Amino acid sequence: MDQAAILDHRFLIAAYVVTWTIQLGYLSYLALKWRSQKREAARNLREPL
Amino acid sequence: MKKFAIGLYVAITLALMGWGYYQAIYVAPNDAMQGEIFRIIYYHVPSAIVAFFFFAVSLVGSIGFLASRANHADRAQMFDAWALAGAEVGVVFCTVVLTTGPLWGRRAWGIWWTWDARLTTTLVLWLIYVSYLLLRRFAAGPQMQTLAAVLGIFGALDVPIVYMSNRWWRTQHPAPVFGGGQGSGMDHSMVGALLWNMLAWFAWGVMILAIRYYVERQHQKISAAEALRALNA
Numbered sequence: 264m265d266q267a268a269i270l271d272h273r274f275l276i277a278a279y280v281v282t283w284t285i286q287l288g289y290l291s292y293l294a295l296k297w298r299s300q301k302r303e304a305a306r307n308l309r310e311p312l
Numbered sequence: 313m314k315k316f317a318i319g320l321y322v323a324i325t326l327a328l329m330g331w332g333y334y335q336a337i338y339v340a341p342n343d344a345m346q347g348e349i350f351r352i353i354y355y356h357v358p359s360a361i362v363a364f365f366f367f368a369v370s371l372v373g374s375i376g377f378l379a380s381r382a383n384h385a386d387r388a389q390m391f392d393a394w395a396l397a398g399a400e401v402g403v404v405f406c407t408v409v410l411t412t413g414p415l416w417g418r419r420a421w422g423i424w425w426t427w428d429a430r431l432t433t434t435l436v437l438w439l440i441y442v443s444y445l446l447l448r449r450f451a452a453g454p455q456m457q458t459l460a461a462v463l464g465i466f467g468a469l470d471v472p473i474v475y476m477s478n479r480w481w482r483t484q485h486p487a488p489v490f491g492g493g494q495g496s497g498m499d500h501s502m503v504g505a506l507l508w509n510m511l512a513w514f515a516w517g518v519m520i521l522a523i524r525y526y527v528e529r530q531h532q533k534i535s536a537a538e539a540l541r542a543l544n545a
Contacts (some may be wrong), residue, residue, distance in 0.1 A: 271349040274419050276411040278352045282359070285411070286516070289404045293523050300530045307537055 325515040332505070332512035340505035352416040354505055357410060358513040359490055360434075361407035366517060367441065369398030374464035377457060389532050392457050395464050396448060397524035399441050401517055406438045421484065429477040430485035437474055437520050440467035 336354035343350035373395030381388040413431070414424040425431065444463050451459065478485050489498055491508070498506070 268347060271347050271419055274415050274447065275348055278415040279355060280536055281411050281415070282408050285404060285408050286520075290520060290523075291446070293520065293527060297527050297530075300527060300534060303534055307482045307534065 328512035366402035
């Protein structure tokens with residue numbers, strides 16, 4: 264493999280890793296938000312209006 | 313039954329992601345001019361198209377909110393949740409576009425960024441919807457949802473401009489893959505991988521859109537309950 268092909272390969276991997284990091288990062292953020300809301304909803308049930 | 317359907321959808325989505333990756337890396341051939349770096353297109357182009365779709369969802373949600381806020385309060389809140397979910401998921405996909413694009417550009421053009429029409433209008437689109445999300449996060453008061461809906465509608469006006477930018481103006485960005493003029497498009501052996509990845513990212517996007525919508529609806533219900541409690545205190 265020549266130097267250009269090695270660099271191409273590294274940039275390709277970087278692009279795919281960045282894509283998955285953004286997508287899975289957002290999914291994790293949603294999961295944390297969902298969990299905190301479940302706790303809040305449970306607390307509201309314990310302390311009714 | 314509902315749990316089974318959700319599980320099946322998630323399984324199909326993950327299978328599509330795996331199949332799309334396999335097609336992009338192992339099945340599609342290298343580009344004759346660009347070599348391996350060309351394979352970034354299999355994540356870059358589907359992310360752009362899916363981002364456009366979710367900004368359209370946000371547009372419909374914003375219009376629906378404005379149309380129903382006076383007479384149908386609960387329906388308006390549903391539209392508002394769709395508008396927010398569409399904008400947020402659209403920003404996620406647009407962020408992918410704006411990071412994978414420069415990675416490709418650095419190898420193909422020798423530069424990370426250039427202020428051509430396609431890149432600039434895409435950046436403006438991203439900035440408008442980031443402003444939308446910041447408005448929703450930090451603004452308070454009863455007018456916030458209305459202001460956000462108006463901003464969401466204005467933001468969506470940039471989508472056709474982004475789409476048409478490399479048709480209307482001469483750009484450094486490559487010609488359109490689909491719907492371009494003579495000489496545009498891609499080889500038949502590469503189209504399959506692109507379409508599989510479009511389907512996979514669309515399915516993934518719909519999944520996270522549904523989660524975001526559900527989370528926002530829960531948030532609305534909790535906020536309404538807290539407001540009621542404060543009134544009764």
